[in-house]
Amino acid sequence: MNNVQLIGRMTKDVDMKYTQNGNAVATFTLAVNRPFKNNQGSQDADFIRCQVWRKPAENTAQYCRKGSQVGVTGRIQTRSFEGQDGKTVFITEVVADHVEFLDTRNQNGQGNQSNPNNQSRPQNNPYQSQGVPVDVNDDDLPF
Amino acid sequence: MNNVQLIGRMTKDVDMKYTQNGNAVATFTLAVNRPFKNNQGSQDADFIRCQVWRKPAENTAQYCRKGSQVGVTGRIQTRSFEGQDGKTVFITEVVADHVEFLDTRNQNGQGNQSNPNNQSRPQNNPYQSQGVPVDVNDDDLPF
Amino acid sequence: MNNVQLIGRMTKDVDMKYTQNGNAVATFTLAVNRPFKNNQGSQDADFIRCQVWRKPAENTAQYCRKGSQVGVTGRIQTRSFEGQDGKTVFITEVVADHVEFLDTRNQNGQGNQSNPNNQSRPQNNPYQSQGVPVDVNDDDLPF
Amino acid sequence: MNNVQLIGRMTKDVDMKYTQNGNAVATFTLAVNRPFKNNQGSQDADFIRCQVWRKPAENTAQYCRKGSQVGVTGRIQTRSFEGQDGKTVFITEVVADHVEFLDTRNQNGQGNQSNPNNQSRPQNNPYQSQGVPVDVNDDDLPF
DNA sequence: TTTT
DNA sequence: TTTT
Numbered sequence: 001m002n003n004v005q006l007i008g009r010m011t012k013d014v015d016m017k018y019t020q021n022g023n024a025v026a027t028f029t030l031a032v033n034r035p036f037k038n039n040q041g042s043q044d045a046d047f048i049r050c051q052v053w054r055k056p057a058e059n060t061a062q063y064c065r066k067g068s069q070v071g072v073t074g075r076i077q078t079r080s081f082e083g084q085d086g087k088t089v090f091i092t093e094v095v096a097d098h099v100e101f102l103d104t105r106n107q108n109g110q111g112n113q114s115n116p117n118n119q120s121r122p123q124n125n126p127y128q129s130q131g132v133p134v135d136v137n138d139d140d141l142p143f
Numbered sequence: 144m145n146n147v148q149l150i151g152r153m154t155k156d157v158d159m160k161y162t163q164n165g166n167a168v169a170t171f172t173l174a175v176n177r178p179f180k181n182n183q184g185s186q187d188a189d190f191i192r193c194q195v196w197r198k199p200a201e202n203t204a205q206y207c208r209k210g211s212q213v214g215v216t217g218r219i220q221t222r223s224f225e226g227q228d229g230k231t232v233f234i235t236e237v238v239a240d241h242v243e244f245l246d247t248r249n250q251n252g253q254g255n256q257s258n259p260n261n262q263s264r265p266q267n268n269p270y271q272s273q274g275v276p277v278d279v280n281d282d283d284l285p286f
Numbered sequence: 287m288n289n290v291q292l293i294g295r296m297t298k299d300v301d302m303k304y305t306q307n308g309n310a311v312a313t314f315t316l317a318v319n320r321p322f323k324n325n326q327g328s329q330d331a332d333f334i335r336c337q338v339w340r341k342p343a344e345n346t347a348q349y350c351r352k353g354s355q356v357g358v359t360g361r362i363q364t365r366s367f368e369g370q371d372g373k374t375v376f377i378t379e380v381v382a383d384h385v386e387f388l389d390t391r392n393q394n395g396q397g398n399q400s401n402p403n404n405q406s407r408p409q410n411n412p413y414q415s416q417g418v419p420v421d422v423n424d425d426d427l428p429f
Numbered sequence: 430m431n432n433v434q435l436i437g438r439m440t441k442d443v444d445m446k447y448t449q450n451g452n453a454v455a456t457f458t459l460a461v462n463r464p465f466k467n468n469q470g471s472q473d474a475d476f477i478r479c480q481v482w483r484k485p486a487e488n489t490a491q492y493c494r495k496g497s498q499v500g501v502t503g504r505i506q507t508r509s510f511e512g513q514d515g516k517t518v519f520i521t522e523v524v525a526d527h528v529e530f531l532d533t534r535n536q537n538g539q540g541n542q543s544n545p546n547n548q549s550r551p552q553n554n555p556y557q558s559q560g561v562p563v564d565v566n567d568d569d570l571p572f
Numbered sequence: 573t574t575t576t
Numbered sequence: 577t578t579t580t
Binding site for chain 6 (some may be wrong): 437438439440441458459460461462474476495496497498
């Protein structure tokens, strides 16, 4: 058994990539507020890396952006890779199987319009529109 | 919402420490098998760092050791600290609120006797027997 | 281990009661939509009875009403009681420990204003304002 | 979001059925002990109806029987049917997608041998060996 | 006996 | 109408 359930807000726009075989992978970080405030100025949220694959990845990229509130269901994954300094880097992240969109304003296929000045997502995302293969690996597919 | 549920086996004996105020903290890593085997020699388990505090920490140290099967309920925590090379290290771990002991052989207060040659846990754990304060911090208490 | 996580909408206003000792109990039913529509006209949501106690009960009654979207964390409880026909009735419900309010419009202490014609909750709830003891039992307290 | 995670023991042997199309459905009740004992003789476990479909159903019937300890992952389902007195009966149960077998003695394909006097499961289960269609409905398939 |  |  390996299950995770989160409700949080995206710290940035969704990062969308495609594998060589054209499988979509969306990556984002969720800020999940802790229930009771910590005392003296310490961190009051956890920042949790999430990835989601295929059709739900495309929906997530289409309907969410920085600040979007979502519910996420999935599992914890640990993996390691060679860092740029040659050392092994260990990473812990959530592989989501469902992403539920909780901002009603989001659900028009345009992304969250609540902050029209938020221009951090490229207007024409080449990954999304052309399915260009990038550096993610089909071996990482969760199922 | 930030919830995690795991069933797995401990990769090592439990690491038990006490804060300056005498609060117990048990740390362990859980190997959680993935449901469907991956193909070509890749990792088939996730290795998830867990910590648990106070009374459940003491129970965990008493009843579990390397190889013990447990069910864990808790939340994902992210934090950062200064690494030994001065760089900021980010860490993701599970803070458990409940640990359920699933090896019936374990439940005699002696730890898991199934492998009598497993001597990796010190016979007299100075932390456990004397409550010696060590380097964990009361500010890290989860509640 | 006995854990439940839900995101859904309240089918009615929250039902608020107090035990003889003055403990608050809020009861509500959540409509949780199923991920994939069923085919021929069959039910497309589960309707799940939830209860929550004490301070979170009061917050739920204050911030939520019919249609409010919430995230709920808790456990499944089964119990039986004598029905009005003398037969034993078995009931399965969720005892919540956390209720997270997901409608931003809700969070002004006035309840959900999105449908001003929805008058089903009494304007002056005698339970909430006066802590009147009713027929719920302190023995049912979940902790 | 509609998620459930349980660890408990089966109160009886698994009830195995097949739909007209030959889909396996296993039904069982899990006794899930409550974390802290209740005081004066009141119930100290929840008894939760579970169902599981297809291949995991067959595995559950093969490896589990009365008393088997399992971990269950799934969702809460509510449904209603016409009772024998013509009245509508409402039922709440867990539809499992995974059942994890936690009794190591169970994992020999023979069922739990720990109580050899427990003969409540038929020695030759006609459902399991012949796939005989019975009264469960393919419309109830969870996916 | 149900929510958007 | 219940498990260890």
